[in-house]
Amino acid sequence: MKGEMRLTVNGEAYCTEKNTVKELLGEMDIVPERVAVEVNLKVIKRAEYAGYTLQEGDSIEVVYFVGGGEQEEPVIRTGTWRAGDRRRYGR
C-alpha cells in the first residue's frame, strides 16, 4: 500500500491515498455517470475509471453539465492565443 499522493483536482491541490479514478471519485462522493474526467489533458472513458491508476502529480479535471447559456467564463483553459484582446475594452 502506497502512502499519500499529491494531485491537482480541478485546479486545487488534493492529497489522497486512493489509487484509481474510480476510487478518487468515490472519495469525493461523485457519481461517475454524471461527470467526465480528464487526467493530464486526456479524457478518460467511464469504463476505464476502475482500471486507471493515478500517479503523483497528475492533474485531474472533473466536469459536469450546468445551465448554459453563454457568457460564463470557462474555468479551465488550455490555449494562450486569443483573437480578441479583452483588455482593450477595460472594465
Added chain:
Amino acid sequence: MEDKFVIRGIEFRSRLWIGTGKYRDFEETVRAVEASGADVVTVAVRRVNITDRKSENLLDYLNPKKYKILPNTAGCYTVEDALRYSRLAREAGVSDMIKLEVIGDEKTLFPDTIGLLKATEILAKEGFMVFPYTNDDPIMAKRLEDAGAAAVMPLGAPIGSGLGLRNPYNIRIILETAKVPVIVDAGVGTASDANIAMELGCDAVLINTAIAGARDPIGMAEAMKHAVIAGRLAYRAGRIAKKLYATASSPLEGML
C-alpha cells in the same frame, strides 16, 4: 402535410431550442423548458465544485431520456479549448452532438470563424455532430457545411443583446445556399424576432436570454413556442407579395 424536422436521422419534436443558462433555479429552468415545448436544451460544461458540492444536478431535472441534451463550448476562445470541452462533453453526456462556440471577442461574443472552421473540421472527423455558432456570413456557412457541420447556427445579433435579426437578408442568402439546416442562434429579443426567423424559412431557433431574462420567463417561453410554430406555418403557407397600393378584398360585383 407532415413537417418533420430531422437532422442526420435524429427527429426533433420542436423547432424551438432552449438554452438553460441564467434561470433562477432548476425548477424555473424546467418550467420554462416545458412551457416552450422544446426538446433540445443546451448546457455548459463546467468544473464540479469538489469542496462545496451541491447534491443537485441539472440532469436530475432535465431527463436526458426526455430531452436532447446539447452541450456547448460557451466561453471557449481557442480551438484547443473548444476541442477539449467538446471531448469532455461527449464523455459526460449521451450523444455526439456539440454546439460549437469559438468566441473571438469578449465584448461582442462574436465567433472567431477561423477557429470555428478548424474546430468543426477536427470534431466532424472525430464523429461529432457539430452545430457551429457562426456569424451571418453565407460564405462561412458554406465553409462550415463543407467541413462537416450537421447544421449551421448563424447569429441574429450578439448573444444576449435581444436586437433581433439585424441582417435578415444575409440569413435569407444562407438559407438559399446552405444544404444543411439553418438554426438562428442568439439575438432573439422577443416573440416577433423568433417569428421572423421562422418566416424566413429557418429550420429552428435557439433562445436563452430572451426567455430567461424576461420578467416572466415561463410566459415568454410559451410566447416563443407559439411564435416559432406560427412562423413555420406562415413560411410553409407562403406569404403574399408586398405591394404599394391597395387591392380590394371585397367583390365589387353586386354593389348597389
